[in-house]
Amino acid sequence: MIQFIFLLVIHTFISAQISVGGDAELKFGESKNNYNFSEVLLNMNISNDNLSTWFQFEYSEPPEIGININGLRKFRIDYTGDDMELSVGDIYKIWGRGLILNQFDDQNVDLDNGFRGLSFGLINEKYALNLLSGLSNISRISSDYWENIDQASRKPNHFSDHSLFGGDLEIFSGSFSVALSSLQSRENHPINNPSTMMGDSVSVIHRIHGLRSRYEGSSISGYVEFADKITLLPESNKSEYQDVFRPFNGFSFFANLNYYISLPPFDGWSLTMEYKNYNATKINPSERNNYVKNYDMNLIFTQPPTVIREHSSVLLARLIPQVNFNDEVGYQFSLVGPVSNLGYFTLNYQAASRTNIWEKEYPDSVNALFGSKWVSDSSITLMPYNDLVTFPYDELYIEMEGYIKKVRYQLGFGITNQVADYHSLYNSGQNNVWDNDEPFTDLDSNGVWNTNEPYNDYFSVINERIENKFVEAITVPTLLNYNLGSGWSIDLKYEFQRLKAGTKYKSTLSSNEFFEDLDGDGVWDMAELFSDDNGNGIWDDAEDTWYDWWLNGWIPDDQLSDYDINGNGEYDPGEQFTDLDGDGIWDDAEELTDLDGDGIWDDGEELDDLNNDGIWTEKGVYTDSIKSxxxxxxxxxxxxxxxxxxxxxxxxxxxxxxxxxxxxxxxxxxxxxxxxxxxxxxxxxxxxxxxxxxxxxxxxxxxxxxxxxxxxxxxxxxxxxxxxxxxxxxxxxxxxxxxxxxxxxxxxxxx
Incomplete structure (x- = not known):
């Protein structure tokens, strides 16, 4: 079919007055650590007055990132009339700022979320209408999908199929515009089968409806967009998936305000403020990027504004966080303006976090290690959080750039803070004491618990362990370019970064660890230490000799000379003993640290060692440290x-x-x-x-x-x-x- 369309288009253009253009790109790389790639991309554009076409050929084996392709990769035919547009083939569209639809082909990160189908549009000075329909196969790299994982993270292993249908209508009135949008995607979504742990798929329906408006004035401009999203799991799917995950229906909101200052001394300055509240789903910290399981976040066609400054500085760019377009709230403001004749000054601050505070919930009837789960109140927040569990991020960036005679300069300063990862683990134990809220069997019917009455001992001693990875950085990027004249120039770029990164550990016990206080001294007694010479795991006393037998009365005094051969009253080698290990050698007692002086080894008092440190721990914070x-x-x-x-x-x-x-x-x-x-x-x-x-x-x-x-x-x-x-x-x-x-x-x- 593609070949037929290609030949038909070529025949049409041959019969008309046409123009031909395009571009070609060859990329090749080879390294000693086997990071090798070879890519050729050829784009061709053929057009006449109303008709144009675009073809892209790719020959890559392997590409820098992505799958091998050899042949025709993309094509599109466009017809443009006075008020009409019609496109057939591989189409990329953006509605508004992308809260519903924003499609592009970015090979740097191997994301191609376009579709193959049809797009129809009517455009004039009063309105713009766009209708589209088509199919899309989107490939991504995911370690959460267990099929065909590429250890080098260069080949995609998750391929989702989408059937799209939607429309967008925008109405213009002077400086104002307002638009309505609707998009539906029927998706075949690859997922891990919870029973077989093998690759499987579910059918999912995503529906998004949106409203946006824009104003353009002489000193102020603004933009606002809202999108409402629902995700449906049809009953035709396997019943087990209905129980594994319930989709969340939410919304996305974006706003932008620009103010252009014309009053001295800030004439020529501008203030830009952006706000995002992407509340399309709720994802717990352990699965925050797991779009395989959380299929209600797989709206890959929605790529709204990041509300994060993307830096040209290499060191600063490495600190940019992955934006979650489904679960993130944040803002950014930027103040830019001229400073005399020195150049332009920029002040930018940005902050973001997840939209909810999560915590672990656990039953008191079993160990929390086996029953804890993430919970959230699903409330709506307007501003980003600072709680570690929400992965807070903020950055302050200041820059001055301009020209001083023949020197172009750029001086920057950035302070970045980020929580990159968060883990919490709980386990619990019993205190072996009846507490007021614990049920009991009231044997004497007096309404009061008495000793020896059975009771349910809750797992009330909670051991909480929190780990969070953090990044703190100060970065200073600089650029100097000196124009030597006649086209010659010298560049000097220098970047410095002081980076602090590591993991913070904090562990807390809600109550003292339980131990069985055998001697009633209120102190846990650990096992006495001994030298386990024979490696049998127990302390061995000295083997009994004739002397021990005589002390126990087993040897009469008149027969003592038969055992004490030299008559010195002590055991000597060669005299009789109980040879427990059968080696023919008398073994003395293993070395023992006899804490209580009773001459025998004493085991430790029974301890419910919740934190596995080998000693008794009292309630409170027992670990608060940082590992770089x-x-x-x-x-x-x-x-x-x-x-x-x-x-x-x-x-x-x-x-x-x-x-x-x-x-x-x-x-x-x-x-x-x-x-x-x-x-x-x-x-x-x-x-x-x-x-x-x-x-x-x-x-x-x-x-x-x-x-x-x-x-x-x-x-x-x-x-x-x-x-x-x-x-x-x-x-x-x-x-x-x-x-x-x-x-x-x-x-x-x-x-």
Whole structure:
């Protein structure tokens, strides 16, 4: 079918006056740590007065991220009339700010949420109408889906099918506009079968209805959008899925306000405020990104504003959190304006969190370890929380940029705080004491519990363990560009970051741990220590000799000479004893720390050791500590030492001749290593050369060159080592593994 449409379109264009254009991109990479890829993308555009078409061919095996494709990847035919638009093929649309529909093809994070179908539109000065219908297959990488997991996190393993139908109507009236939208997606959603633990699928229906409005004035502009979402699980699905998960029906809200100041001394300044409340679902902290199980958050077509500043600074960009477009509340404000003739000043502050405070609920009839579950009140909050369980994030960023004669400068300063992960674990024990609220069998019918009356001993001693991973950073990005004239320029980029990251541990007991106080002293007595010489796990007293037999009266005095051979009144080797282990050698008692002086080993008093530390613990906080993510090696011993901070530096030196070429050398360094699997970096020749003038420990060096072959063709080359890390685009983030001692090539041509 696709080939037929392709031939039909080509025949149509041949018969008419046409224009042809497009672009091609070649990307190739190869490294010593097997991060290899090869991609070719060819886009072609053919158009005449009213008809245009777009084709994209891809040849990749393998791509940098994604699945192998060799052949036609995308196509679309567009017809544009006076008031009408008609598109057939691979379509990407955005309604408003994307709370209902925002589609794009972003290969940097391997997200393609477009659809193949039909889009029809009517447009004039009074209104714009868009109707669409089609099919979509969306691929994503998920460790929560257990089928075909790629350990390198480069190949998608979760493929959801969607059947879309929807419409959008926007009405214009001067500076105002108002719009109504509706979209339905029938999804075949891959899921883990709770019984077989194998891959399965469920049929899901998503419906979203929205309202938005816009105002554009001379000094103020604003935008507001609301979307209401419901997710249905048809009864045609297996009954077990009805019990595993109940979808949540919620809403999304976004607002933007811009104020353009025209009063001195702030003439030319602007204030931008953005607010988001994406309350489309409720996800507990343990499953906050698990869209496989929480299929009501799988509205991948809704990509609303992130309300987070995306930085050009590499070190700052690594701290950008993954935005949850289904469960996040936050705001951002930005103040921008000129400062005399020095340039522009920017002040930006942003904060976000999840929309609910969660806590663990557990029954008192069983150990909380086996019965605890997450609960939330599902209330609506207007502002982000600071509670750790809501993954709070905030950042203050200040920047000054401009020109001073021939120097372009950019100076920034950022303070970032984030809770990246949160875990809570509960277990509980009994106190072996009747408490007022515990039911009992009233044997004497006096209404009062008496000793020896049976009672239900609740699990009332609660052991709470909280762990949260945190990130705190101060980042200073700088840029200096000096214009030498005649197209020549020198670039100096330097970024510094002081990073603190680790895990905070806090453990609390609600009551004292129970122990059986055998001696009634109110103190738990631990087991006496002994040397277990024979490894049998118990303390062994000395083997009995004839002397012990005589003391017990088993040997008469007149027969003592038959046992005490030398008559010294003591046991000597060669005299009779009870050889318990049959080795022919008398064994003395194992060494014992005899705390009570009774000459025998005493076991510890029975203890319900809830925190498994081997000792009795009283109520209250017993652990409150921080473990850093970072360590360094001690120079003399080579031992690892924990470090509270990690200092990161990134220096780039560049030289360019515009518009022909540029070359740059980037050196990134870190003062510490990070706990986890050790990645051995291969020293490349460039690093060996620089090792003559600097210490190359824990450094990454890359040389990049850009050549404009002509006005339409650009060649980018890179050789060296890249550290890797988190990259984000449109709120979607992925981890890019290190690129070790490798070569990258990118060739782009527009025709």
């Amino acid at each position: 993510n970072f360590y360094a090696y001690e120079n003399n011993s080579g031992q690892t030492l924990s470090k509270e901070f990690q200092n990161n530096h990134m220096l780039t030196l560049g030289l360019g001749k515009s518009p022909h070429w540029s070359i740059s050398l980037t050196i990134e360094s870190s003062s510490t290593y990070e706990y986890g699997p050790a990645v051995v970096s291969i020293t490349n020749p460039l690093e060996k050369f620089l090792g003559n003038v600097m210490d190359m420990e824990n450094k990454w060096v890359a040389l990049e060159m850009m050549i404009n072959i002509n006005s339409n063709t650009r060649l980018d080359l890179m050789y060296g080592t890249l550290r890797g890390g988190i990259i984000c685009s449109n709120g979607i983030c992925r981890f890019v593994p290190p690129f070790d001692d490798g070569f990258k090539l990118s060739l782009t041509s527009v025709f």
